[in-house]
Amino acid sequence: MADLISQPALTGLPVTLGRATVAALDPGRVTSIAPYPGRDLSTALAPLRFPAPGEVVSNGSIRLVWAGREMAFLLGAPAPDLTGLAAVTDQSDGWVWVSLEGDDAAAVLARLSPLDLRPASFAPGTAARSTLNHLPALIIRTSETRFELASFRSMAGTLKEELHHAMQAVAARAAL
Amino acid sequence: MTNAHRIPGKGLLIDRSRPVRFAFDGREVEGFQGDTLASALLANGTRLMGRSFKYHRPRGAMTAGSEDPSSLVEILDGAQQTPNVRATVQEIYEGMQARSQNHVGPLNFDLLALNDLLAPFFSAGFYYKTFMWPRAFWEKLYEPLIRRAAGLGRLSGLHDESIYEKAWAHCDLLVIGAGPAGLMAALSAARAGADVIVVEEDVRLGGRLLADQPMVGGMAGPVWAEWAADELASLPNVRVMTRTTVTGAYDDGTYGALERVGLHRAPSDTLPRECFWRIVAKRAILTTGALERPIAHPDNDRPGVMLASGVTAHLAKWGVNPGRVVVFSNNDSGLQTARNLTAQGVEIAAYVDPRPVSVLEDFPVYANAQVTGTRGRLGLRDVAIRHAGGTSMIEARTLALAGGWNPTLHLACHRNGRPTWDDSIAAFVPTPGMVPGLSVAGAARGRFSTAACLADGAAVAAEALSDLGLTARPADVPDAEDTPYAIAPFWAVEAGGRAWLDFANDVTTKDVKLAAQEGYSSVEHMKRYTTQGMAPDQGKSSNVAALAVLAEATGQGIPATGTTTYRPPYVPISIAALGAGGRAEGFAPQRLLTSDAQTRSMGAPMIEAGLWYRPSYFPQGGETSWRAACDREVGQVRNAVGVCDVSTLGKIDVQGPDAARFLDFIYTNTMSTLPLGRVRYGLMLREDGFVMDDGTCARIGDQQFVVTTTTAGAGQVMRHMDFIHQAFCAGWDVRMVSVTEGWAQFAVAGPKARDLLAALGITADLPFMGCADIALGGVQARLFRISFSGEEGYEIAVPTRYGAALFAQLVSAAEALGGCAYGMEALNVLRVEKGFITHAEIHGRVTAGDVGLGKMVSAKKDCIGKGASLRPGLVEEGREQLVGLMPVNQGEVLSAGAHLYNESDPAKREHNQGYVTSVAPSPTLGCWLGIGFLKNGRARHGEVIRLVDGLRGLSVLVEVCNPVFFDPDGGRMRG
Secondary structure (H helix, E strand, O other): OOOOOOOOOOOOOOEEEOOEEEEEOOOOOEEEEEEOOOOOOHHHHOOOOOOOOOEEEEEOOEEEEEEEOOEEEEEOOOOOOOOOOEEEEEOOOOEEEEEEEOOOHHHHHHHHOOOOOOOOOOOOOEEEEEEEOOEEEEEEEEEOOEEEEEEEHHHHHHHHHHHHHHHHHHHHHHOO | OOOOOEOOOOOOOOEEEEEEEEEEOOEEEEEEEOOEHHHHHHHOOOOOOEEOOOOOOEEOOOOOOOOOOOOEEEEEEOOEEEEEEEOOOOEOOOOOEEEEOOOOOOHHHOHHHHHHHOHHHOOOOHHHHHOOOOOOHHHHHHHHHHHHHOOOOOOOOOOOOOOOEEEEEEEEEEEEOOOHHHHHHHHHHHHOOOOEEEEOOOOOOOOHHHHHOOEEOOEEHHHHHHHHHHHHHHOOOEEEEOOEEEEEEOHHHEEEEEEEOOOOOOOOOOOOOEEEEEEEEEEEEEOOOEEEOOOEOEOOOOOOEEEHHHHHHHHHHHOEOOOOEEEEEOEHHHHHHHHHHHHOOOOEEEEEEOOOOOOOOOOOEEEOOEEEEEEOOOOOOEEEEEEOOEEEEEEOOEEEEEOOEEEOOHHHHOOOOOOEEEOOOOEEEOOOOOOOOEEEOHHHHOOOOHHHHHHHHHHHHHHHHHHOOOOOOOOOOOOEOOOOOOEOOOOEOOOOOOEEEEOOOOEEHHHHHHHHHOOOOOHHHHHHHHOOOOOOOOOOOOHHHHHHHHHHHHOOOHHHHOOOOOOOOOOOOOHHHHOOOOOHHHHOOOEOOOOHHHHHHOOOOEEEEOOEEEEOOOOOOOOOOHHHHHHHHHHHHHHOOEEEEOOOOEEEEEEOOOHHHHHHHHEOOOOOOOOOOEEEEEEEEOOOOOEEEEEEEEEEEOOEEEEEEOOOOHHHHHHHHHHHHHHHOOOOOOEEEEOHHHEEEEEEEOOOHHHHHHHOOOOOOOOOOEEEEEEEOOEEEEEEOOOOOOOOEEEEEEEHHHHHHHHHHHHHHHHHOOOEEOOHHHHHHHHHHHOOOOOOOOOOOOOOOOOOOHHHOOOOOOOOOHHHHOOHHHHOOOOEEEEEEEEOOOOOOOOOOOEEEEOOOOOOHHHOOEEEEEEEEEOOOOEEEEEEEEEOHHHHOOOEEEEEEOOOOEEEEEEEEOOOOOOOOOHHHHO
8 A cells, every 4th residue: 555755845954054044934735826817706715815916915824925927826725616717726746935034035035036126126025936046936025034935846956056055155255 | 675666655455564475476475465466566576467469578567457458367276277367456365376377488588479579470460361371271280379379378177166156136226436426426326315336346436536536525535435435335225346347238227247256365165256246227327437548659568668547546556666757648637647646756757748738847848759669678677758859768667658548438338339539538438328228427428527527426316316216415516626638639659660559469550550551441340450459358448549540540530430349248257257156067957856866776877858857777786788777677567567757747737618628729639529537649739830749638627637748848838838828819718837846747557557556555447548536545646547658557646745755665566566667768668669759759840740640630620730730841742751660680770860761872961861760779679679750651661771870880771660669559558
């Protein structure tokens, strides 16, 4: 009989270098929700609502995060019944998640992503699809000094490497 | 004596309490913290720093900045060797090893200085005229010889394993250069609340305020600069980046900038050497000041001949004593330099000016005079001055040339704008609007006095702020000197001998005149004929003078002659900085399977496919070659059972009321008729009618399908679907999302596949091409009955987190049944035996008909690419069609990439009949098998043709056959 043990996408975390820490993050259940054209999801999603581009809509620990064109990721809870309203797909295993936190978190991210990370442009409580060097990424800013990063699960090792290189360089500069 | 050539009390940037020892050409030298290599060498009496590019003439630093044409050296950090570093930029650090370049034998007795004696033969165009015959000698003999003799620094030949960095920055206003105009602009913008980035190439803000030290607002220039820098540093909306040079202006307000992060420190394992920044700014102000230009006169290139601004900067910033100085100037700024130097205790032996200046100074003034030559083999000793009374020879250690100033407008021209000639300053100034969003202020647009720079900085900042929707406070512009700048254009002294224009590439006024005489009278032609401006310094100190000499020779005038094109980068950028992080494994992401750790622990060599790392084969005891392992694995699959990780195949979840309709549109065949719980093989065409990808489509819900793609085609198919959806049917009720990463999927294939599943507690009562949701050890899983091996085959998919565990159990269960894990080699053999296609076959130039799947293009419906696939050329007779190939002589090897010829034809291009796309050594059939494309191939089964691989020297007779070599009826996989 099969006896399946779950394996994490990443090991060897958290890592702190200088004023930035990268740690594994469990966002809970992740479900992509892609509404069909013209559907009104407000009742079905209440008290959440479908986010505008870049928006993160929260209700306690449950979040609905804009994740691309006509798509949002529901984090932390199973999806409600959206039959006929939206395509709903489990994404819990497709992505690797980490948090990047610290006074130099934005400086580290500036090594990897072309996003304008100034709080006026990328405010806490917003999300963006971008890249982390070559990796595709979903980036959520939860505070001025904390980000949540998601990338393809198979690239978890490269994600860790990229973050490590960037953190190391930023830490070395800070130590001057 | 150490540091003998310093003036006490001078030197803003050096800390005399911190001596720094380094080596130059193996000799220990002591400078101070804050010195550049050039300033430390000059302070220790060393003026000779290298040899020139072409004639191997002795050369030293001429300037005090990144524009220096002459002082190129190599810096050695252990195994690291960085060539062509400007000594005027490289800051010294304890233990630094620097080496002069481009000489054979010691620097002061370069054997290749012979080239200088042969100079009459080495005029412009020499190579073009001389090394013509015999033709073959150019590549093999002449070019290598010339490259060895004419040269720059050398590389170590090793990988550069140092750390480099790339980063992004964003701002409202980018201020490029922090001299008086830049500081004033930055202060105005910062006080108005704009997000400001100030980029400065030097280690400290101030620009010429540091070197010339004019009074600003009642303070000495450097004091005011420090006060301004302190205010900027105190503001949260300002980022100051020193040791950073903006290298290029690109689209949409993006600027490239190179930061020297660790180059001025001992090598580090963690600190980057350089960082290449991409700065995105809503507005930018160019305040890069101006660069002084030399005057061409005979032998104006000896160590000790410098630009006047270089002499003052070395004195002010590093306390370097120039010794007795002759100043040769055609403008009032040069005269002012002579006065400043005198005031600081430097002896001015002569001030020489071709203008009829009538001034009374504390030093001898030669009006209507010119410098006609110099003496001193390895460094300047005497200067020859031609004046009303004849020619005098005057002893001097330094000759300061002041030929006027060129605004540093390079970045403003990077979008191919052309600057405007301004007669009043005898220089080009930026034409407004050349780079959208970039304004120019101060000396960079020809406003040369300190007061004008300060006022212009504030005024231009106010305009930029208004563009940004901000209001500048009334500018508080400090008082400063406002001396008018008077210049009489004077480019070259007519006195015979060689007068250098381009010190970096050894181009003289004679070369430029020769170019004009030989018909290369356009400035772009002159540049290429003489190589003027093509050295690492890109002609910063020579371009304008060279085109002025050209204009004189052609009689066209300077505005009509125009400039060559200004291109990025402004300063040389190391490739390592541009490619930071991209070396070795940083080149591309690695996608690892959940089975990766176990696979590697089983000793499997990995190969990369679509960024994924997949096992080639799983060697077992005694197997010394891939063939042995592969043959065994194929045998075990055919006779027992094999397990293979196929998670790399693309998986796309397609949902919605219109999902089936959408898939009918995407696939050539019909998917809407697929019953729930069934899988169908499908083919997709590109819009141009050629095959794009193949795969399976499983209906897992009434309105939900899972599409699989090839590994390499996953991204392309996803993009294709997105495009088709957005472009042609955006209103349909269908959505798709990649689930490739969400599922770990394993193929189980072989006559004992069902037994293996049973061992895991899975009842496999699926029909061929069926699928079902199953529970596996409490986990929701998916089971597909599909086969890429020709055996009874299943694929089990579990959420990725369980992949490693499932793979381990599948492998041990397979081994218990006499089976094994198999890799890509075996997978390939199994599919070639069955004639299944991969991207080796559907390579982008074949139609469905070519691969024998023409019947899959449904006649009952339209699909993407169908119309284009019916174009006459794609349906005509005689196209190359997929065939199988077997060697006539069973033992012979076939190769992919080989071409096919009729047996009686020679193996020549015009006789080509087709080519081989895949081969495999088949243990099942006991010979090599090939599949490929042959003209009209399906009608030629049974024919014997010749397979020729010119690259590998193969020529094999093969029989054309059905590409399905094994079990053509498919009885085994249907079970």
